[in-house]
Amino acid sequence: MATTATAKPARQANAEQGDSTAHQRHPKASDRRRDPRFPYQTVVTLVRVQKEASFELRKCWTRDLSPGGARIMSLEPIEGRKVLLKFLLPKLGSKFIEAEICSHSVEQQTDIRNRQTSMYLYGVRFTSILDDPETCDRLL
Numbered sequence: 001m002a003t004t005a006t007a008k009p010a011r012q013a014n015a016e017q018g019d020s021t022a023h024q025r026h027p028k029a030s031d032r033r034r035d036p037r038f039p040y041q042t043v044v045t046l047v048r049v050q051k052e053a054s055f056e057l058r059k060c061w062t063r064d065l066s067p068g069g070a071r072i073m074s075l076e077p078i079e080g081r082k083v084l085l086k087f088l089l090p091k092l093g094s095k096f097i098e099a100e101i102c103s104h105s106v107e108q109q110t111d112i113r114n115r116q117t118s119m120y121l122y123g124v125r126f127t128s129i130l131d132d133p134e135t136c137d138r139l140l
Contacts, residue, residue: 035063037071044072047084047096062087069099069125077120078104084130095131099124 040053042065046058058078063071072078072085084096103123 020024035066037069039063040065044070045086046072046074046078046079047086048080049082049084061108063121067126069102069123072124074120074122075117078122079138083124085124095129097126098128098130099126105137 001125012031040062042062043059044062046060048058050056058074058076060072060074063073065071071087079096080103081101083099083101085099086092086096101122102125105121107119107121109119
């Protein structure tokens with residue numbers, strides 16, 4: 001009786017042997033985070049520095065939060081990669097957090113009047129906490 005061997009794709013063969021290199025090449029965003037995110041919604045003032053001494057203010061919200069980053073929701077798209085964020089959190093006081101946008105997506109939602117709206121979602125990584133004088137220096 002003759003048996004035939006079938007060739008398996010390399011990824012499948014490696015997975016069966018316990019090799020996880022395919023997963024390591026493209027880890028999910030949640031696997032790259034040092035700290036887990038927790039659902040937490042609060043208002044965020046987003047400042048985007050434009051050219052010279054001009055800046056744009058925008059009201060946003062958090063969807064989730066961790067010590068190292070957050071998921072920010074906005075009704076309008078956010079241009080650029082670097083932003084300043086001021087969270088409505090008592091322990092943070094009047095400090096701004098400098099952050100970098102790492103990912104973005106658009107989610108369709110239905111509002112209370114049954115209209116379709118787009119919600120822009122941004123994954124941000126916190127880079128530093130700024131005191132008020134530092135914030136003024138960055139804006140001006």
